[in-house]
Structure formats: C-alpha cells, structure tokens
C-alpha cells in the first residue's frame with residue numbers, strides 16, 4: 001500500500017473551524033490515503049463519526065481522554081457503545097492516564113480508563129492509548145486487563161519502556177516529537193522497535209513536525225515523521241510508508 005496513514009488526528013478541533021474543508025482536501029491531495037480522527041471526549045467522538053461519514057478516507061475512534069473524564073457517566077459509556085458500532089469506527093480511544101495536568105484526579109482517570117478498556121474487550125476492538133507521566137500505572141492497568149490489541153500513541157519514552165510495550169503485544173506510534181531537536185530518547189527507542197510494530201501519526205493540530213514546528217499541524221505533514229523513521233532506520237522511505245500503512249490497516253481493520 002503506497003499511501004500514508006495518519007493514525008491519529010483531531011481534524012474536528014476548533015483550530016480547523018475557519019478552513020476545515022480546504023485542509024481536508026489538501027490532506028487528500030498530499031498522498032495521505034487514510035486518517036483516523038480520534039475521539040477525546042463525547043463531543044469529539046460524535047464529531048469524528050460525522051467527519052468519517054462525510055469523507056471516505058477518514059475513519060473514526062470513540063473514547064474519552066483521561067483529562068475529560070471528570071463528569072463522565074455510565075450513560076455516556078452506553079452512548080460510546082452505540083457509537084462504536086458505526087461501520088467507520090475502528091477503535092476505542094483515546095483513553096489512558098495523564099498526570100501532567102492535575103485537573104482530573106488519578107482515581108477518576110483510572111476508573112474510566114478501566115471501564116473503557118472493558119468496553120473495548122466487550123466489543124473486541126483495538127484501543128488507542130494516551131499515557132503521559134503515569135509512571136508505569138497505565139501499562140500496569142493494560143497488563144492487568146490483558147489488553148493486547150492496542151497502540152501507545154505519541155510515544156516519547158525510553159527504549160526500555162518501548163521493549164516492555166512490545167512484549168505486551170502492543171504497537172507504538174510516533175508523532176512529530178521524533179523530528180524535534182531534543183528527540184534523543186525517542187530516537188533510541190525507535191531503534192528497538194521493529195518496523196512492523198510501528199505506526200505514524202500527526203496528533204494534529206498539535207505536535208507539528210520539523211520543519212513546521214510551532215505551526216498548526218495537519219495530516220499532510222505525516223510524511224515528515226515517515227521520512228525521519230526512514231532516516232533513523234536506514235530504510236527507503238517507500239518501505240516505511242508501505243509497511244507502516246499495511247500494519248495500521250490490518251490493526252484498525254480500516255479497509
């Protein structure tokens with residue numbers, strides 16, 4: 001498959017309100033053949049499905065980000081369950097733990113992470129995992145729940161953590177972080193990750209890769225991450241595109 005798959009984007013973000021349609025047309029024209037629009041709260045999960053209905057190359061995920069779990073209810077989980085049955089929904093996520101901001105207490109985050117993992121298991125769907133500064137707690141919960149069909153997104157951890165994730169049977173996804181000047185640790189981690197366990201993503205509108213760092217990111221820039229992977233692993237760019245896309249298509253059952 002000779003097209004790029006941006007496995008993690010937020011094209012419903014308000015930063016795209018002024019020109020969303022034009023941006024999506026630009027992405028399509030840039031050689032990106034598939035995009036996962038990621039749900040991060042109830043509203044964005046609904047918006048992701050709407051985008052996937054409108055554009056044939058967009059897939060959706062539904063789930064609630066740890067920082068958005070404060071006011072979550074079981075009826076929201078029921079709605080997620082119904083949304084997940086939509087034919088273009090490919091995963092539950094992004095879900096996980098985020099201890100960087102202390103606006104949502106860890107117990108609340110863990111409770112809703114576990115409930116959403118149970119939902120993914122019930123529906124036999126893959127999970128998109130957000131793990132920020134959880135100091136191993138996120139991986140411990142995934143182990144305890146026996147989750148094997150998952151991807152840890154926006155990875156910036158050590159090669160030891162990468163090995164632990166791979167041993168659990170999970171995949172790893174890189175954003176533009178890999179292209180940043182201070183990416184030494186992520187680059188070392190990439191070296192231990194086989195190409196067939198790796199996805200590329202933009203996490204747009206955030207995380208714009210070099211040479212666009214600091215500007216609004218969009219899925220057309222995912223090529224910069226694939227180029228960096230090719231450079232670090234000394235593999236032809238076309239090979240990186242083919243293998244990462246084939247893996248992600250299989251993992252998300254996206255075609």
Ligand SMILES: [Zn+2]
Pocket residue numbers: 008010038040094203
């Ligand atoms: Zn995200």
